[in-house]
Each structure stands twice: as C-alpha cells, then as structure tokens.
Amino acid sequence: MTPLQLLPDALNASFKAVPAVMVSAMLLLFLGIGYVFRVADTEDLWVAGRSIGNVENGMAIGANWMSAASYLGMAALIALSGYYGLAYVVGWSTGYFILLIFLAAQMRRFGKYTAPDFVGDRFDSDAARAIAALTTILIGFVYSVGQARGMGLVGIYVFGGDYTTMVVLMMSITVGYLALSGMLGATKNMAVQYVILIVAFLAGLYAVGWTQGYSTILPHIEYGALLSELDSQFTEPFATDSFYLWVATAFSLIVGTCGLPHVLVRFYTVESERTARWSTVWGLFFICLLYWSAPAFAAFGTDLYANVVGPVYGANGMSGAEGDVIVVLASQLANLPEWFVGLVAAGGVAAAIATTAGLFISASSAAAHDIYTNIVNPDATQRQQLLIGRGTIVALGAVVTVTALDPPALVGELVALAFSLAGLVLFPMFFLGLWWENANRQGALAGMTTGLVIWTAAVLNELVLATDAGPVVPVYADVFPAVGAALAGTPIVFAVTIAVSLATEEPDERIKRIVRQCHSPEPMGQQESAEEVATDGGQVSAESQPSSDAESDGGPRRGE
Amino acid sequence: MYERILIPTDGSDTAAAAVDEALDVAEKFDAEVYTLYVVDVDAMDLSLGTEQVERVKAGRFGEMDELEAKARAATEYVAERGRERGVDVAEHFRAGRPHDVVADFAEDHDVDLLVMGSHGRSGVRRMLLGSVTERVLRSTHRSVLVVDERGTENREAE
C-alpha cells in the first residue's frame, strides 16, 4: 500500500481556511489554558494546593481515551468490519472496570512516579525496570503511528494535499506543540481537552442525525431503527471475522487498558484511594459518552455513504482510508456547513495531536527518568534529564513519521497493537505484582520477556514480514492475532511468571511488606507512599510532615 | 556591604564549587545566607510526566521521596559547609523555572549578592545543556558572583 493510495476519495480534499483556523484555535486553546494553569513560582512545596476532584480526574481519564482511535478509528472499524468493530467498543470501555477493582486503589498506595518505577521497585530489578521502560517507549511508538495516520487522513480534508505531506506536516505541528508547551511551561489540562473534543464529536453526531432525519434527542439509541436499512454486513456477526478474533480482540483491549503506563500513572497522584475509585467511575462515564456515540456515527456514515457515494462493502466499497475518516466524511456527506464539518475535523486532528504529545512525554519520561537517571546516571541533573527527554521526543517524532507514511493497518488496529503489547508485558506485572506477594524478580523477567516475544512474533508474522499471501505462519496468526494476542498470550505470561516465581526464592520481606501496605485498609497519609509506611511500621516521622512545623515561606528545615 | 547572600544550588558539583567562596564572602561581611533549591518543573514534565507536576502543584512534594531527598541533600551540603564555619544557612525550596524562581527569590528577600557556579562549557555542549547561571544573570539586576568550576580546582591545589 503506497502512500499515494491512501487518499480517502470521497473526502473533499482542499485547503479550507475555516477548518484550518479551527484546528489552530483548538491547539492554541489547549496551550493557553495550560499556560494559565502553569506552575508559577511555588512558594511552599509541602502545603496542600489545589486538589483535583473526582469529576475532573474522571475527565482527565476520559481525555486519555480521546485519541484518534476513539474519535475516528472506532467508527471506522464499526463501519468497515461490522459486528467485529463492536469488539473495540466493548474492549476499550469495559476494561476500566477491571482497572477499578484490581489496580486503581492499590496503585495509589504504591505511590511512585512512572510505570517502570513500579516494575523496578516491586521486583527489585534494574533489568525489569529497563524492560518496562523500553516497552513503554514501544507502546508510545506504536500508539503514535495510529494517531499519525489519523492526523494525516483528516488533515487532507482540512489542508488538502496528499497523505504523505499531511503526515509530515501534522507530526511537525505535534512536535512544535510540545516544544511550545514546554517553552511556555504550560501544563496539560486534560479536563479542558476532554470537554472540547467531546463537544466537537457530539455536535457532529447530533447535527448529522438531525439534518438527515435519523435522530432527534438521543441518537445513541435512535440509530437502532436505521440498522435494518443498512447492508447486512454492518450488523451480521462473524461474517468476515471469526468469533475467536472478536473475543481475542476484546480481551486484549481490556487487559491492555490495565497495562498502559500513561493510564496507570494517573492513579499515583490522586488524593486518596476513594478518589482513585470514584475518579475511575466518572472516567468510565465520560468514556461511555463517546463510546455510546461512535456506533451511531458509524451507522449514519454508512447510510450516507451508501446513498451518496456507492456501495459500502465488497470490492468497490469504502476503502480503509475512507473508513478511517468516516466521522468527518459523514458530516461532509450530510451537507453540513463547511465550518461545522471543520469543527468535527478539527476535533479529530486535535485529539490525535494531544494524544501523541502525551505519549511522547510518557516515552520521554521512560528514557529520562527510568533508563537514564535510575540506571545509567543516578546523579543526573535536572537539565540533563530535560535534554534526554527532548532528544527522545525528537527521535520518536522522526521514527513515527516515517513509519506512518506506510502504515500497515487502520488507525484503530494500530492502536490496538499497542494495547495488546501492554496487556502482554505490563498488565501481568501490575496484577501479579500487586496481588501476589511472592511474585519475584526472576518470574517478572521471565514473564515480561515471554510477553515481548509473543507480541513481536505476532507483529512480524502478520504485519511486517507478511506477504500478499498472508501471514508467514498462519497458525500462529490464528492463535495470536496481532491485535488480540493477549487472549492466548497473557495466560501464558501469567503461567510463566508464577511458575518461575515458585521455583525460585521468594522476594525480600521488605518488598512483601510494601505489597501488603498496598492492600491494607489503613488510609495512608497524604504524604506517604507504601514503601515509607511499610519500612517504618507506619510511624509518621517528622520528616514526612514538614507542613506541621514549617514556616509559611519554607524556612529552615531540619534542626542541626 | 553585603547583608544577604543567596547561594542557589541544584546539587551538582558546579553549584558546590561556588559554596566555599560564597561562605568566605558571607563570613567577611557577616551576612545572612540563604540557599535555594528549585525543582525544575519543565524537566519534571518531561522526565516524570505532567501528573507529577500536578502533584507538586497540589503541595504533595512530601510524597515524592527521591526528589525530596535530592533537594534536601543539595541544600544540606551548603548548610553543612556553613556550620563548619559557624555561618547559619537558611534552606529554602521552590518549584518552577529555575532562573525565574532564583531571580524572584532574590527580589523577595532583598538579596544583595547571588553566588553561583559556572561550568565554563563552550560550543555544542553549552548550546545543548545551557546555563542556568547565565539566565539568572540576565534575569536579575542584583549583583551576581560567578565562580568558575575549573578555577576552584586550581585554588584547592594551593
């Protein structure tokens, strides 16, 4: 598939001023609000400042999911792959419940900084930390390629031109956005991002539904009536994709949700476990707002395409590129005013850029903090960390851009690959690390390696080395489909980790106590992490309570 | 002449190079001494992620053990050198962009002299790693004494 073929033909490709301005406006708005809420000179680092409530945390969680995959890719998969597309709806939403009951509160109590921190500290191993860090970077890479494809395709609508130019342009804007954000000291404000993007999406949905007579007040339910008019492939189960693939994909996405580094780290920083739990509930609600809507959008789009452009399925049907932009295409085919279509398109582009920016930061922290500072140079200064971080971002930006020029799959599928990696390598470590105190270093190393091998083999088999005839080893692709490798793979990783842990010596008592502290119902002090409480038996030392004896301007600390 | 002296520190050897000279001056002028560690929020954004920055904003730096330990170790070094000479050093902690914060602190506390170390880098290394000292110099109109790291090595040999 050469880049030039990636042109969504039905999409009106030309430079449109108003949509272009909207894209810029959205990004500038994100930057502006981030700037307003930036960290100005903080006087006392230990005095409680602005605390973040459950709703806002929930929006931030929702914002994590407002990527090109959810905004564009899901409707695409639902339209193109019919019932199989719903595996993505189910997988990406219901996974949060598993996160809620097994991981959210416990992560809060563990209280570190990054996901590799957890793996490195819990399993007392620099090697484990390194593997986790590299996996984080790999996840960031694969996830971003999906975003880049989305940006590139929708960019064609906004700016015209061809796919290659758009990918390069959009990725440059992304890196520029990050740089500008860094220069301004603007911190991400996820809640605002979420609100803007969901408004753009829902506005598009309601407008298309209303103007085409599909729906009035609740398109999320009203689209049901439309389904019988669509080609049966839209709803027919297991027509092109098997039952196994459906279940495997949904499972992979679910465990992947629980293994994504940038999702988990949010739980380190919430105020209490109760906040962790309720924020997740709110987060799932905000995610559902989008996920109830995507199938409706897909249905509208499919109907419009069939009526206006041509057959949706079959040899001359909707192409992958067109499917990936079905959300914008639907708005265009519904003859909505150009500025409105521009709003929807801008939402897609902004979602992709914001997500990529976040992923790049996640990767940069893995490189700067987890690999460089914790392993290579413990005395690294803040400036050195800054440099490593920036270097990683630039390098990753280049690699993602090049890869995205010839992407091997649809937006949603590319992102699902990242999830399946997370589900195979990191989720087992989080779960076993928190719920079985005897999971040890050797087990973790064996498990992570196994997961990485399974995933890499699946990707090579099905995407990189595959020929037109299909995967290199078809049987492997059947059992371990790249987007759904975790169904068969994660249990294997669990088994390996458990077996190796049982066969080798148990972890130190110190580590066990930390794990126990994560489950202890004793509420932890705001200023404590599980490690602190476990090692000094819960005595809150004077050192972790400086606010009670500090002067307001952070005056002299410890006595002589 | 100098009543209040500020020794910003980031825990590096470069910063440490300035400490002895700063304390010499403090002793001679019988000045009050402050030392300041600034948590670089930009670096933290990229090295730990924005959620951690929010943690600092929410005043929960105490949860961040290693960071707090580094900060305290940096200021403690200065305080220790001061104790050896019988000079009291007040340890302060802030977060933000180092050069801005240092300049603001100097204003707020009416500091007469800032003493900072310089690594004397040049060329590409200077361009990449930059110099907080240089930026402080440009951000403040108070007196700044820049102690070159390489110069102190020679002096110690005497």
Next chain:
Amino acid sequence: MTEDNTHEAMPENDTQARESHAQTATDGGVAAGRETADYLDAEVNIFRPSTPFMRDHLRIIWVMFAAWALLVFGPVVATYFATDAMTSVTVLGFPLHYLLTAVVSPTGALVLSFVYARRRDRLDSAYGIDHSTGGDDPDPAATATDGGGGE
C-alpha cells in the same frame, strides 16, 4: 473514638477479628504502628485472603467480576451459539445481539463500577476507615472535605 457498631457489621466473629477491628476503629483509621503492623504481617495472595478485610473485599471483587464477565462476553458468546435467535429478535430497532453488545455491555460496566465504588465505601465505613482525614494530616482545611467529592 470507639465505634462498636463495627462488630455487628462484621460477618466474621472470631475474637481476633473483633479485636483488630476495634483497634482499627478506635482512631478513625489513623496509621499507627500497631494497627498497621497487623496488615503488614498478613500475606497478600489473591486466592488466600488472610485478613477479614481482604476476605470481604475479595468477595465483593469476585462477585462483581463474575457479573462483569457475563455482561462483557455474554452477548458475543450468545451470538455465537444462538446466532439466529440473537439476530432475528429486534429491540428498539436493534437486532438483539447488536443492542446487547454495543449498548448494554458498556453501560453495564459503568453501572457495575458505580455499584463497586459504593460497596467499597460501605465496606470502608464498616471497618471504620475514613479517607477524609488522610490518616494523619491534622489540618482538615488542607485536605479534601469528603475524600474527594466532585469539585
């Protein structure tokens, strides 16, 4: 600050459990050496909960997990085994399998999440755990007023 009602709320009634709960209850969950030590000595193993709190918590978890599995994989499995029935029945215009998968699964997960969070709150108050003080911060103004109510 003793909370005797914790005894009635507890299904486990051996004296040891009662004692450790009384300890937990006495100071509103402030982390202090003795109480925390009980939990720090109790092995964490998801299939072998070693404290009453863990047992109760895990009971909630497993029940809800089962409900979740049913909601999430039930529709697709039913669609696989009873394809005709699932696709021919229509509800609100939707073929049944589509409605269950696209609407009921995510919504069900959301409802379950809400129920879980409520149950945990109830479990916490049964054990006298109070998140709002944060355990040891004496200044209530410095923490969220009710452990994170929406702001």
